[in-house]
Amino acid sequence: MFFISYNSVSKFLAVASCLLLSACVSVMKDTSPDPNTGLFPTMFGSEVITNKRSDIDSKKQLLLVEVFHNGGSNYFDTRNVTDYHIKQLRKLNYFDEIYTLKDLELSIINNGLSDEITSLDNPLAISRAAKNYKPFLWLTIEIDMLPGPSAGNRKLTLIDPTTLEKLLIVEAHPNQWGVIATSDEAVRFPLYNALIEYIRQNSKGFK
Amino acid sequence: MSLDKNSKLIIFLTFCILLFSCTTLKVTKREADTGYFPTFMKATIIHSKKTNLDQYNQLALVPEDDFSLGMLKEIGYFDTVVNFAGLEQLIIENNLLDKIGTVSNIPGINKAAKTYKNFLWVNWRVELRNNKQYLQLALVDASTMEDLFISETTSGTQLPIFNDQENYYPLMNSLLDYISENSPTYSISD
Numbered sequence: 001m002f003f004i005s006y007n008s009v010s011k012f013l014a015v016a017s018c019l020l021l022s023a024c025v026s027v028m029k030d031t032s033p034d035p036n037t038g039l040f041p042t043m044f045g046s047e048v049i050t051n052k053r054s055d056i057d058s059k060k061q062l063l064l065v066e067v068f069h070n071g072g073s074n075y076f077d078t079r080n081v082t083d084y085h086i087k088q089l090r091k092l093n094y095f096d097e098i099y100t101l102k103d104l105e106l107s108i109i110n111n112g113l114s115d116e117i118t119s120l121d122n123p124l125a126i127s128r129a130a131k132n133y134k135p136f137l138w139l140t141i142e143i144d145m146l147p148g149p150s151a152g153n154r155k156l157t158l159i160d161p162t163t164l165e166k167l168l169i170v171e172a173h174p175n176q177w178g179v180i181a182t183s184d185e186a187v188r189f190p191l192y193n194a195l196i197e198y199i200r201q202n203s204k205g206f207k
Numbered sequence: 208m209s210l211d212k213n214s215k216l217i218i219f220l221t222f223c224i225l226l227f228s229c230t231t232l233k234v235t236k237r238e239a240d241t242g243y244f245p246t247f248m249k250a251t252i253i254h255s256k257k258t259n260l261d262q263y264n265q266l267a268l269v270p271e272d273d274f275s276l277g278m279l280k281e282i283g284y285f286d287t288v289v290n291f292a293g294l295e296q297l298i299i300e301n302n303l304l305d306k307i308g309t310v311s312n313i314p315g316i317n318k319a320a321k322t323y324k325n326f327l328w329v330n331w332r333v334e335l336r337n338n339k340q341y342l343q344l345a346l347v348d349a350s351t352m353e354d355l356f357i358s359e360t361t362s363g364t365q366l367p368i369f370n371d372q373e374n375y376y377p378l379m380n381s382l383l384d385y386i387s388e389n390s391p392t393y394s395i396s397d
Contacts, residue, residue, distance in 0.1 A: 122309040122310070122311040123295050123311075124295055124299075124304065124308065124309050124310065124311075125308070128304055128305070162299075164292065165296070
């Protein structure tokens, strides 16, 4: 537009370079929770959309993690991102095992259940796996790639697959400061911290 | 930068259009006096089959967006309106998990209608024809996958950019007409 002056451009550049220079910005960096608070270090918050009480201790033996892009899924490989999330979620020391969809498929085959449980490509099949194989929790992280104000948003959803009920939905909005930030502090750690808070509220044994 | 009179007028008009522009996918109430959704436009009916709709009025399946769910609930004809996640939960609640494999494809939706309960499936279709994009609303009998009703509106251009006043609300009004014509119990102004 006509109204973007050099002044506002330089202001934007100044803010952007400050963000880049400051030491706290990291992208998919191996980080541990702060031993004092038990939370991942970030100054960003997240928006909790759904929070339902549930007995999660009975299902903590296995967590299924799935990462997908909303839009543009053909162009982006989610395997590295999934591996990163699994590595970070292991540091919670709450879930006994954390699987990808492929790990779960292999585990079902190795337990001789492949006749009962077919392709895990839809929610009902995952629900059947929880019923016939063993109870678990299902965590999805959705990355919004569609152009628009929600681009870059991350949404974490914790689902009880036996009922397909959504227990926890949390969103991180990196655009809230007017700058698209994709650092761990802006879009990943706030989601983990919300999950840690949820486990604290619903688990008896979790520290 | 100095602008001549015409440029100023064009900029002023553009701002006016931006300020009073149409809404997109906004769930709204029906008008109290007419019972229709607020719009001056009408949709074209492509296909309309005479049937007794009351045999299906217990359940409607809509796509996974808040707009379709909200608008179908506002029509107030179906006892229950669910999206795919809702249908999956109904299947689990009714212990049909071992009989119905998936509802993520057409054979699966058909199986759910036969095993669980017959329902109507409302879906949107987009079509490019004569260099124009058309948005269609289709009502499908899930037990036979037969189209009962199809109506359409156009964006007027090659771009599939649709809005409520010209596209979504007229289509919803045509669905209201179809339901009231084919249901002995439903009337729009109630």
